[in-house]
Amino acid sequence: MFDLIVLSVFNGLIYGLLLFMLSSGLTLIFSMMGVLNFAHASVYMAGAYFAYSLTPYLGFWGALIAAPFLAGLVGAAVERFGLRHVHGHGHVAELLFTFGLAYLIEEFVHLVWGRNPLDQRPPPLLDFPLFTFAGIDFPAFKVFMIVVALGMFVALWLILTRTRIGLIVQAALTHPHTVGNLGHDVPTVFTLVFATGSALAGLAGVMGGIHLVTNPGMAQALGPIVFVVIVVGGLGSLAGALIASILIGLLQTFAIAVDASLADFLRLFGLQVTRATPGWEVWSITLAQIGPMLPYLLLVLMLMLRPRGLLGSRDS
Amino acid sequence: MSARPSLLEVEELHAFYGKSHILQGVSFRVEEGEIVSLLGRNGAGRSTTVKAIMGEVPPQGRIRFKGRDIAGLPPHRIARLGLGYVPENRDIFPGLTVRQNLELGIKDPRRQGRWTVADMFKLFPNLEARADVPGGVLSGGEQQMLTMCRTLMGDPALVMIDEPTEGLAPLVVEQVARLLDEIARRGVAILLVEQKLTIALRISRRLYVMGHGRVVFEGTPASLRADPALRREWLEV
Structure with a gap:
């Protein structure tokens, strides 16, 4: 039981930090x-595909820098x-523009790299179990991902709160016109933030491509959940x-x-739920089965109960 | 006409919101270091005039600042030429501290302008006491001071201030007036956009009255005081 909890926390943390690397840029x-x-x-x-193509020439470490740069x-x-x-032309046009772009990039990936998953391995330097705890091996690469993601958070946070450009970005997030009237070049700030956000997504891709699998479906696998993250x-x-x-x-x-299912839960209180009970199909659904629904449930609830999100500064 | 061009020259300025023709040929000028008021009732087109000059509303016509044509430039370029704008809605950055709000007014941190953060704190001890408090928790009057001070930090040669006393208590109005005096004392020109006459009559060298998107009067405070019919028609509510 304990090892299961440790493993779930570890994997949840890695998956969550991968989400964070994507959502940090997107939320800005x-x-x-x-x-x-x-x-x-x-x-x-x-980012994942750029790394795949660059690694033979630059090695993992070179690609770790060059692929996000390209993405930026x-x-x-x-x-x-x-x-x-x-x-x-308004928000709807912008939305459709990015929607079209997503498909363009996906088709481009199909054309250049094909539809099959590509195997990417962690670099030899990080391809070993860093330590063992509760009978579980903790791969060095996964720990590296955690370190990079947390380092990214600290760096972004310091830039946003401690530097002049960070202050300008913070102010432009909510009051772009006012910032422009004070003489700051808001369009260029927008480009800069967009480029930085894309580079961070690319960085997440380099590591996600190794941690998960580099394949043309990886955008769609993570994209919707990233939206949940920024709303929540x-x-x-x-x-x-x-x-x-x-x-x-x-x-x-x-x-x-x-x-475990609702039936198991009710059994704790001495209620016997069996195949003969009406609605068995519902009672017997396990938490594991509804796992993929949970983020979206959270999204819907959050929008109904607290539309500005946990720490949002602006109503959407 | 003097040989030197005016600091700000607006000629035949037109502006539209959708299909409504809001500004219908506005012309006026502001000389260096001069305090000029733009008066008029709500809807006369005063705010649209300053927004059009600043590039927030697409302008048609000629706008020259320091002899340069600025009509159609993006707002940040206009601001960098030395034209400051304090909007009516007191757009402080609510999540940033008072000090950070002031620092964002500085366009180029390497250049020392006419005003420093210390100056602002000396003028408004209230702001100093709340220097590290988020701007969003300040009172309406304090926010007004902060917006004006923030624009001054950018060292403008002319500052356009839209209704600085709107909704403020008499005591705070007096503070605004003191700041306007101080701005003028340092040689900065002011274009004061107002509905009420009190401050405008006291500090302006010249004033313009607007109505229905046009300038309907140009003169001095004395000539406006001497013309009750004009005040009744275009200013009093």
């Missing part, structure tokens, strides 16, 4: 533009040459994104690990 972009960027998870996927360039170009022009965490809140990511990560891994 969303708060600024007021529009969901559907292509954000596609940039994450592109893609993000900057998308904002500067695409979104900025669509912006004048609160628009534009980095700390909110971190908390919501870990919460959802743990929620999902624990749910999958628990093979």
